[in-house]
Amino acid sequence: MSTMNMVQALNSAMDISLAKDQHTLILGEDVGYFGGVFRCTAGLQEKHGLHRVFDTPI
Numbered sequence: 001m002s003t004m005n006m007v008q009a010l011n012s013a014m015d016i017s018l019a020k021d022q023h024t025l026i027l028g029e030d031v032g033y034f035g036g037v038f039r040c041t042a043g044l045q046e047k048h049g050l051h052r053v054f055d056t057p058i
Contacts, residue, residue, distance in 0.1 A: 010040045018048045026053045 004012065017024050026041055032055040035042030045053040 007038055007040050011042065011044070014041060014044060015047070018044065018052060024052070027056045029058060030055060 014026060018026070026044065028036070030036055031041045032045045032050070032053055034055075035044075041053060
């Protein structure tokens with residue numbers, strides 16, 4: 001097991017979930033391109049696609 005901070009752990013958990021289940025989506029404010037306010041979703045849109053990780057309005 002590796003040592004990671006909370007943001008890295010959340011990103012890893014979401015990455016694993018997206019990889020395991022094709023029906024998993026992440027949607028919300030700035031979670032796509034910007035990777036979320038705290039960058040918890042950074043890189044997930046590029047890896048899993050625009051149709052699974054995307055921004056939504058407030």
